[in-house]
Amino acid sequence: MKKFLEGSQAVARAVKLAKPGVISAYPITPQTHIVEGLAQFVAEGELKSEFVNVESEHSAASVVLGAEASGVRSFTATSSQGLILMSEVLFNIAGMRLPVMLVCANRALSAPINIWNDHQDSITLRDSGWIQFYAENHQEAVDFILQGYRIGENPRIMLPVMVCIDGYILTHGMEVVDIPSQEQVDKFLPPYNPPYKLDVDNPLSLGLLGDPTVYMETRYAIQETLNDVLKLIPQVSSEFESIFGRRTLRLVETYKTDDAEVILVAMGSVAGTIKDVIDEERSKGKKIGLLKIVTYRPFPKEEVFNILKQASQVGVIEKAVSLGSDGPLYTEISALFSGEKGSPQISGFVAGLGGRDITKKTIQRVIELVKEKKASCIFMDLNKELLWEEFRV
Numbered sequence: 408m409k410k411f412l413e414g415s416q417a418v419a420r421a422v423k424l425a426k427p428g429v430i431s432a433y434p435i436t437p438q439t440h441i442v443e444g445l446a447q448f449v450a451e452g453e454l455k456s457e458f459v460n461v462e463s464e465h466s467a468a469s470v471v472l473g474a475e476a477s478g479v480r481s482f483t484a485t486s487s488q489g490l491i492l493m494s495e496v497l498f499n500i501a502g503m504r505l506p507v508m509l510v511c512a513n514r515a516l517s518a519p520i521n522i523w524n525d526h527q528d529s530i531t532l533r534d535s536g537w538i539q540f541y542a543e544n545h546q547e548a549v550d551f552i553l554q555g556y557r558i559g560e561n562p563r564i565m566l567p568v569m570v571c572i573d574g575y576i577l578t579h580g581m582e583v584v585d586i587p588s589q590e591q592v593d594k595f596l597p598p599y600n601p602p603y604k605l606d607v608d609n610p611l612s613l614g615l616l617g618d619p620t621v622y623m624e625t626r627y628a629i630q631e632t633l634n635d636v637l638k639l640i641p642q643v644s645s646e647f648e649s650i651f652g653r654r655t656l657r658l659v660e661t662y663k664t665d666d667a668e669v670i671l672v673a674m675g676s677v678a679g680t681i682k683d684v685i686d687e688e689r690s691k692g693k694k695i696g697l698l699k700i701v702t703y704r705p706f707p708k709e710e711v712f713n714i715l716k717q718a719s720q721v722g723v724i725e726k727a728v729s730l731g732s733d734g735p736l737y738t739e740i741s742a743l744f745s746g747e748k749g750s751p752q753i754s755g756f757v758a759g760l761g762g763r764d765i766t767k768k769t770i771q772r773v774i775e776l777v778k779e780k781k782a783s784c785i786f787m788d789l790n791k792e793l794l795w796e797e798f799r800v
Contacts, residue, residue, distance in 0.1 A: 408583070408586050408588070409583055409584065409585050409758035410583070410584055410586055411581060411582070411583050411584075411585075412545065412581065412582070412583075412586075413440065413578070413579060413580070413581055414545045414548060414572060414577040414578045414579065414580055414581075414582070414622045415437075415438075415439075415440030415441045415443075415444060415512075416440070416444055416580065416592060416770050417545045417548060417549050417577045417582075417584045417586070418441050418444075418484075418487065418510055418548055418549065418552065418572070418578075419440075419442075419443075419444030419445050419448065420442050420549070420586050421443060421549040421550075421552040421553060421586075421683075422441075422482050422508075422510075422552060423445065423454045423570065423772050424587060424589055424592040425472070425482070425508070425509075425552065425553060425556050425592065426454070426455075426456070426480065426513070426589075426594060426598075427448060427479075427481050427508070428455075428456055428457065428473060428479035428480050428481065428599075428609065429456065429457045429458055429459065429470065429472065429474035429479050429481040429482075430442065430445050430449070430456050430457070430458045430471075430481065430482045431459040431460075431466075431467040431470035431471050431474075431481070431483055432464075432467050432483045432484050432485065433463055433464045433466070433467050433489060433680055434461070434544065434681050435464070435485060435486050435487065435488070435489040436486065436514070436522050437484040437486060437512045437514060437522065437573075437574040437575050437579060438483050438484045438485055438510070438511075438512040438578065438579045440578060440579070441484045441512065442484055442776075443579070445482070446458050447460065448641075449504065449652065451615040455683045463492060464485050464489035464490070464492045464493045465492050465493055465495065465496060466543040467483050467485070467493070467502065468483060468493040468497060470483075470494050470572060471500075471507050471661065472496055472499060472500050472503070472505060472507065472763045474507065474720065475500070475505040475507050476503065476505055476604065476605050476613055476794045477604055477605050478599070478601050478604030478605070478606070479509070480508075480556070480560075480599040481507055482507075482508050482509075483507065483508075483510075483525050483689055484509060484510040484511070484512065485509065485512075485524075486511065486512040486513070486514040486528065486574060486672060487515065487516055487517075487574075488502060488516065488517060489490040489695075490511055490528045490529065490531075490532065491516065491528065491531065492530060492604075494504055494535070497509075497532060497535050497567070498535050498536070499508050500537075501535055501566060501567055501629065502536065502539055502614070502629075503614050503627065504566060504629075505565070505567060506556070506560045506564070506565055506566060506567055506568065506601075506722060507559075507560065507567040507568075508552065508556055508567070508570070508785075509537075509567065509569045509570070510548075510552065510569075510570045510571075510572065510737045511528060511529045511569055511572070511590040512568070512572055512574045512577075512578045513525065513526050513528060513529055513571055513572065513573050513574050513612075513675070513726075514517055514528060514575075514632070515527055515528075515540045515678050515761040516531070517670045519638075519750045520550060520776045521762065522574075522755070522762075523574065523575065523761055523762020524549055524574040524575055524576055524612050524726070524759070525759055525760045525761060526571070526572045526674065526675065526725065526726040526727040526729060526761050527726070527728075528771040529569060529571045530644045530735050532569070532705065533703065533704055533735065536566065536567075536629045536633075537566070537567045537569045537703075537704065538558065538559060538566055538568045538569065538570070538633070538636055538704055538705070538748075539568075539569045539571060539702070539703045539704040540554070540555060540569070540570050540571065540656065540701060540703070541571045541674040541701060541703055542571065542572045542573075542675065542676075542701065543675060543676055543678045543679060544575065544577065544582060544676065545551065545577060545580075545582040545584045545700065546584055546585060546653075546655060547581070547655045547656075547701075548570060549584055549585075549587075549606050550647065550651070550653070550655040550656060551570045551584065551588070551655070551656055552570055553592060553595065553647070554572055554640075554643050554644065554656045555568035555658075555720060556568070556596055556620075557595065557596055557643050557647075558636065558639055558640065558643055560588070560599055560601070561630070561639060562601075562602045562638075564636060564639065565601070565632075565745065566629070566632060566633070567637070569692040571589055571592060571703075572625060572675075572733060573675050573676040573677075574649070575762070576676045577676055578587045584652075585653070588653055589800070590692030591650055591651060594650055595647060595651070596680070597644065601789035607616075608661030616746065622786060628672055631776055633646070633704070633705035634705065636705050637658065637702075637707055640656060640657070640658060640702060640778075641657075641658070642654045643700070643760050644657065649796050651738050656701065656702075657665075657702070658680070658699045658701060658702045658707035659695070659698055659701060659702070659707055659710050659711060659714065660678075660698075660699040660701055660723070661694045661696065661699075661714060662678075662681075662685060662696060662697040662698075662699065663685055663689065663695070664696030664697065664698060664714055664717075664718075665696075666720055667693055667694050667695055667696030668694045668695075668696075668716075668718060668719040668720070668753075669693075669694065669696070669718060669719065669720045669721075669722065669772070669774060670696045670697065670698055670714070670715055670720075670722075671685075671696070671697050671698070671721075671722045671723075671724060671770070671773065671776065671779055672698045672700065672711075672715070672723045672724065672736065673697065673698075673700070673723075673724045673725065673742060674699065674700045674701075674725065674726075674736070674785060675726070677724065677758075677765050678760065679695060679696050679727070679780050680765060680766070680767060681724070681768060681770055682697060683767065684767050684770040684771060684774075685697055687767075688771075688774065689702075689800055690715070691775075695774060698711065698714050700736065703736075703747075707734070708743055708779045709800070710741045711740060711743060712743045713748070714746075715743075715744075715751055716742070716747075716750065718751045718782065719751055719752065720749045720751055720754070720777045720778060721740070721752070721753045721754070721757045721777070722755075722756060722773050722774065722776070722777035723737040723740055723753065723756065723790050724765070724770070724773060724787075725737065725755075725756070725757060725758070725759055726757075726758065726759040726760060727757070728757045728760070728762075728784070728786075729793075733755050733783075733784035734757050734784050735755070735757070736755075737755030737756075737784055738755075739756075740753060740768070741753050749797070752777075752780050752782060754773075754776060754777050754780075754781055754782050754785070755781060755782075755783070755784040755785065756773050756776070756784070756785050756786075756787050757784060757785070757787065758773075758786075758787040767789075769787055772787065775785065
């Protein structure tokens with residue numbers, strides 16, 4: 408059923424359809440509307456779930472860890488400092504192989520305090536062992552949650568999933584969304600039946616001490632499982648399409664890249680703006696394309712390499728920076744072509760930090776700089792490079 412919804416409302420409805428037995432979260436802008444909606448569903452009897460109020464995000468993560476370890480499907484959501492406060496527990500959740508679902512309403516990190524959107528929070532957790540999907544729009548957010556549960560709970564995977572949606576742009580924006588029926592979701596997402604759980608009749612311990620003789624094997628196991636996730640995603644997406652009639656979850660999405668001389672790379676809602684610019688540039692005869700990264704963890708190296716190798720120039724636009732280095736996405740893509748003959752010229756652009764607008768002019772300026780073959784990581788402010796001299800201490 409198609410409805411005109413705020414992004415947070417759409418996410419709450421998707422989670423409701425997944426029937427989590429335990430929900431726990433702490434309010435933080437711009438995530439609050441998601442769990443507010445879920446709390447209302449529980450209070451009104453529309454969702455049979457235990458909604459656990461807690462005193463912090465660290466506690467919320469601990470609650471869903473415990474629920475999942477007990478064999479109960481769970482859900483949480485957070486943003487920015489909340490995600491960082493959770494981080495100790497998030498590493499534990501992945502290490503204990505518990506398929507928790509978390510929606511991150513992406514927001515800048517302090518200091519200075521900033522409540523607007525960028526990707527610095529979830530990117531900071533890229534090495535935690537969590538699967539990460541980045542949504543461009545409301546529909547993708549809804550679909551990624553349902554497919555994320557299916558992927559994470561697969562007995563061969565058993566890893567947590569983070570669905571990342573741009574704060575305010577998606578959480579508070581209004582779009583038409585196709586909300587599936589409960590019957591459709593039940594057909595696609597069976598009840599949670601984990602291969603292991605805490606059970607007094609069958610005693611089990613989780614998260615024990617891992618000394619040097621076993622710890623490395625646990626990291627290897629997660630790494631190999633994430634490689635399996637790359638193979639599983641297309642299978643789950645295909646089955647989703649057969650039931651719901653659309654295919655949104657991918658490793659990557661391409662837009663007019665077949666003959667592109669310049670390919671831009673991005674994640675999240677900014678892809679929509681980039682597509683508009685590409686249409687305008689193509690009307691002028693310029694061969695521009697877009698590679699949208701949907702699955703950031705595990706990183707689809709082979710797919711990214713095969714698409715970008717045909718281009719002359721590549722421009723990576725991202726809402727995060729690894730301070731003291733470059734943009735994380737730019738760094739990973741550059742590494743793919745290290746030592747490759749005839750590889751494209753790769754340029755990195757940091758944009759939109761702290762909610763700074765990424766306009767069509769920003770994208771057009773990026774294209775100009777890419778063609779000038781500037782390969783450094785450039786901070787973008789509208790149509791010019793951002794200069795920092797006045798802020799230096």
